[in-house]
Amino acid sequence: MTGEGPEYGNEPAPLRHVVRLLSRAFTGRTRAGNEKVTKSPAERPILHATMSTPQAGAEIHFHALPGLDDGPATLEESVELLALAVADGTGTVVATPHVRTDFVTDVWQVIEGVRELSAVLAATGIEVDLRAGGELGHEMVGRLSQTELEMIAQGPHGARWQLVEAPFDALGHDFHAATDELRDRGFSVVVAHPERSADAALSGSAGLRRELAAGSLAQVNAQSIVGAHGRDAREAALALISEGLVSVVASDAHGPSRPPLLGEARASLLEQGIDRLLGTSLTASGPRRLLHRGIPAAALVA
Numbered sequence: 169m170t171g172e173g174p175e176y177g178n179e180p181a182p183l184r185h186v187v188r189l190l191s192r193a194f195t196g197r198t199r200a201g202n203e204k205v206t207k208s209p210a211e212r213p214i215l216h217a218t219m220s221t222p223q224a225g226a227e228i229h230f231h232a233l234p235g236l237d238d239g240p241a242t243l244e245e246s247v248e249l250l251a252l253a254v255a256d257g258t259g260t261v262v263a264t265p266h267v268r269t270d271f272v273t274d275v276w277q278v279i280e281g282v283r284e285l286s287a288v289l290a291a292t293g294i295e296v297d298l299r300a301g302g303e304l305g306h307e308m309v310g311r312l313s314q315t316e317l318e319m320i321a322q323g324p325h326g327a328r329w330q331l332v333e334a335p336f337d338a339l340g341h342d343f344h345a346a347t348d349e350l351r352d353r354g355f356s357v358v359v360a361h362p363e364r365s366a367d368a369a370l371s372g373s374a375g376l377r378r379e380l381a382a383g384s385l386a387q388v389n390a391q392s393i394v395g396a397h398g399r400d401a402r403e404a405a406l407a408l409i410s411e412g413l414v415s416v417v418a419s420d421a422h423g424p425s426r427p428p429l430l431g432e433a434r435a436s437l438l439e440q441g442i443d444r445l446l447g448t449s450l451t452a453s454g455p456r457r458l459l460h461r462g463i464p465a466a467a468l469v470a
Contacts, residue, residue, distance in 0.1 A: 169175055184404065208406065225253075225256065225430055226454050227265070227430065227455065228322065228358070228458060229262070229360055229389075229419070229420045230262060230264055230419060231263075231264065231303075231422045232246055232264075233265050233278065233281035236266075237244065237266040237271040239304060240328065241423075243285070244283075246274060246288075248293060249423060250285075253419070253428040254294060256330075256428045256431045257430070258296070258428060259297060260459065261296055261297070263460070264302050264303040264320075266302075266333070267301060267309065272302070275302065275312070275319050275320055278300045278302055278319070281300075282299065286298050291411070302329050302331065303410070306332055306333070306347065309350055311386075314353060317327045317350075318354065321355055322459055323356075323461070323463060324460070327403070327462025327464045328354065329355055329356040329357060329462055331387070334361055334362045335337060335363065336365055337365070337366050338365070338366050338370070339365060340357075340394055343375065344378060344379070347379060352433050354465075356383060358463075359376060359384050360418075361385050362408070363404035366405040368408070373404075374452065376408075377413075383463070385463065386413055387415065387457075388417055389417070389433055390417050390419060391426060392405040393436050394408075394436050396426070396451075401459070406440060406442075409446075415448045415450070415451055416455050417451045417455075420456065430452070434451040437450070437451075
């Protein structure tokens with residue numbers, strides 16, 4: 169985007185100028201500072217901010233919040249990334265920063281980040297339903313309270329699920345123990361980008377198959393489908409899709425070098441001979457269903 173930017177709403181609003189002005193109001197806020205306004209954490213609602221006229225697409229894995237992980241570094245970068253998502257046909261974005269020991273360990277940061285970014289989006293006229301979520305590292309499961317897990321879960325009551333990051337090495341005993349604990353605590357599991365794990369390359373996706381047998385679903389990255397994560401990830405993603413092991417595709421967007429790509433992934437699947445209806449389900453209707461219907465507890469294997 170250029171400094172002039174497009175028109176948002178009824179009046180011209182140079183995007184970068186508006187974002188810079190608004191960011192001054194939010195820069196330097198701390199959890200303690202916000203608690204002076206919102207009082208104790210127990211009194212805060214679990215929220216998402218809804219903008220008007222959401223479009224059809226949904227992103228369930230998207231690093232939208234500035235300064236929390238390896239996603240956007242600034243508020244301006246976050247707004248531009250979300251503007252790209254809207255241009256790609258997306259109307260709902262779940263902000264999923266890494267919830268793990270080297271990034272977010274306090275999930276209230278996610279709630280506050282969504283609140284602040286939503287205010288900026290409203291001021292710039294970018295119409296997107298921004299929700300709080302997280303890409304949960306399996307090592308964090310036992311460290312988070314039930315309330316904290318609820319804060320980053322998706323789906324309706326009785327069908328809530330967690331997006332759990334597949335490690336780049338194998339899906340080992342500790343990973344399965346963590347997802348079993350999530351199920352015991354009432355959450356289903358969506359395994360994020362298993363095609364990027366050594367489990368796919370070296371183990372025939374044995375760990376993923378175990379998760380699917382336990383009731384988990386699999387999400388592959390649009391970046392993998394279009395080849396941006398390399399040949400191995402692309403081949404693994406297409407193989408998993410062809411075998412019917414994948415439920416949804418998400419961009420896992422991080423910034424300019426990893427932008428939203430659901431539309432491009434859908435076109436790439438068609439070029440690779442994947443049925444058009446399946447491609448649409450993976451990239452459009454599937455993510456919407458996960459957010460609207462969740463994963464019913466009855467679908468889980470006892």
